[in-house]
Amino acid sequence: MKTLIKNGKIVTKNNQTTTCDLWLEDGIIAGIGKDFSTITFDQEYDAKNQLITPGLVDVHVHLREPGFTYKETIKDGTKAAARGGYTTVCAMPNLNPVPDTVEKFEQVKAIIERDAVVKVLQYAPITEELRSERLTDQKGLKAVGAFAFTNDGVGVQSAGTMYLAMKEAAKNKMALVAHTEDESLLFGGVMHKGEISEKLQLPGILSATESSQIARDLILAEETGVHYHVCHVSTKESVRVIREAKQAGVHVTAEVSPHHLILIDENITEDHGYWKMNPPLRANEDRQALIEGLLDGTIDCIATDHAPHGFEEKNQSFLKSPFGIVGSETAFQLIYTHFVETGKFTLEQVINWMAVKPAEIFGIKAGTLMIGQPADVTIFDLENEEKIDDEKFASLGVNTPFTGWPVKGTTLMTFVDGQLVYNKED
Numbered sequence: 099m100k101t102l103i104k105n106g107k108i109v110t111k112n113n114q115t116t117t118c119d120l121w122l123e124d125g126i127i128a129g130i131g132k133d134f135s136t137i138t139f140d141q142e143y144d145a146k147n148q149l150i151t152p153g154l155v156d157v158h159v160h161l162r163e164p165g166f167t168y169k170e171t172i173k174d175g176t177k178a179a180a181r182g183g184y185t186t187v188c189a190m191p192n193l194n195p196v197p198d199t200v201e202k203f204e205q206v207k208a209i210i211e212r213d214a215v216v217k218v219l220q221y222a223p224i225t226e227e228l229r230s231e232r233l234t235d236q237k238g239l240k241a242v243g244a245f246a247f248t249n250d251g252v253g254v255q256s257a258g259t260m261y262l263a264m265k266e267a268a269k270n271k272m273a274l275v276a277h278t279e280d281e282s283l284l285f286g287g288v289m290h291k292g293e294i295s296e297k298l299q300l301p302g303i304l305s306a307t308e309s310s311q312i313a314r315d316l317i318l319a320e321e322t323g324v325h326y327h328v329c330h331v332s333t334k335e336s337v338r339v340i341r342e343a344k345q346a347g348v349h350v351t352a353e354v355s356p357h358h359l360i361l362i363d364e365n366i367t368e369d370h371g372y373w374k375m376n377p378p379l380r381a382n383e384d385r386q387a388l389i390e391g392l393l394d395g396t397i398d399c400i401a402t403d404h405a406p407h408g409f410e411e412k413n414q415s416f417l418k419s420p421f422g423i424v425g426s427e428t429a430f431q432l433i434y435t436h437f438v439e440t441g442k443f444t445l446e447q448v449i450n451w452m453a454v455k456p457a458e459i460f461g462i463k464a465g466t467l468m469i470g471q472p473a474d475v476t477i478f479d480l481e482n483e484e485k486i487d488d489e490k491f492a493s494l495g496v497n498t499p500f501t502g503w504p505v506k507g508t509t510l511m512t513f514v515d516g517q518l519v520y521n522k523e524d
């Protein structure tokens with residue numbers, strides 16, 4: 099099958115754009131250029147005035163299956179990813195059962211193989227049942243395709259357990275990916291500790307709940323030589339200690355979520371679950387530090403932490419609602435609208451943080467538009483203005499505070515291995 103995407107705009111070095119055609123064949127990019135008139139294609143798409151990017155890569159999503167299919171399924175979660183322009187997602191293992199053995203891991207893989215519409219790389223847990231006690235069989239899980247190890251959703255509470263897990267991961271040449279949260283510093287918190295938590299009379303989460311565990315882990319990462327990746331960095335202190343560790347030569351990488359780049363606790367106007375996420379929305383000075391961290395390379399990439407929940411469970415107060423918001427279908431539009439349209443980031447930087455870098459830091463074969471690479475390609479309309487509309491979501495989750503926000507940067511088409519997996523017109 100030969101596919102031609104005609105007349106699209108591609109971002110090249112120094113944020114320049116060039117108009118060109120893309121020839122996809124047998125799952126790979128067979129040609130990029132302007133001189134394909136002698137070739138007969140099976141199908142052609144006109145991308146005139148539209149942006150063509152490498153398919154986006156999201157290293158942090160929750161697909162909720164098996165165990166929580168009322169929140170999301172692998173089928174719907176990957177359809178949501180495709181609708182957001184993503185062609186590769188890395189799925190968290192806080193499932194039921196937790197895929198902490200080879201057998202349970204293979205059960206998740208079988209559903210992915212059957213139902214996923216984009217590429218899914220599945221994480222395995224660091225410890226059994228995500229309890230900070232016994233390590234999983236890293237070697238065995240790697241052999242059946244585990245992408246990396248993480249207990250996302252909870253932090254690894256014991257330094258000793260983390261040390262042993264890092265030593266083992268370094269030996270197995272696998273990344274250790276951490277949701278950092280010291281539960282002894284949680285004090286029942288549900289939102290960032292500050293003026294807003296006081297005003298709403300809700301228990302606050304200290305910045306140190308996150309940053310102190312990152313500081314601990316960075317020292318352990320230095321000791322063990324592991325590739326340590328920090329999930330959803332949210333505080334200025336976290337950015338500072340990661341920056342210092344990078345300068346000291348520690349193999350650390352980090353991600354930030356769109357909501358922490360755009361929202362702060364002052365935006366929370368009501369005691370409603372749609373504002374509840376973990377880590378919480380922080381102060382403006384934290385948000386500024388995250389932006390600086392991205393710009394100076396302390397933070398490597400943007401990841402959504404797509405965390406769908408049932409409507410009823412999120413449609414209640416902070417104290418009752420679970421943590422998390424959906425993100426796959428809003429990430430590119432929000433980042434494009436808030437940072438590229440306003441001149442704070444270039445399009446090249448955004449593509450770098452949402453496709454190139456996440457692939458690069460984990461060695462995923464994705465994130466570039468180059469001849470011979472997988473034909474994972476997205477077409478965006480940067481001019482179309484619309485409002486974020488949860489009724490159009492492919493995800494089962496509608497839990498987001500961004501509903502109704504005006505945005506540009508609509509996904510028109512998403513191709514995975516040359517196959518059209520999302521088309522706005524369908």
Ligand SMILES: [Zn+2]
Pocket residue numbers: 250251252277329330376377
């Ligand atoms: Zn997390």
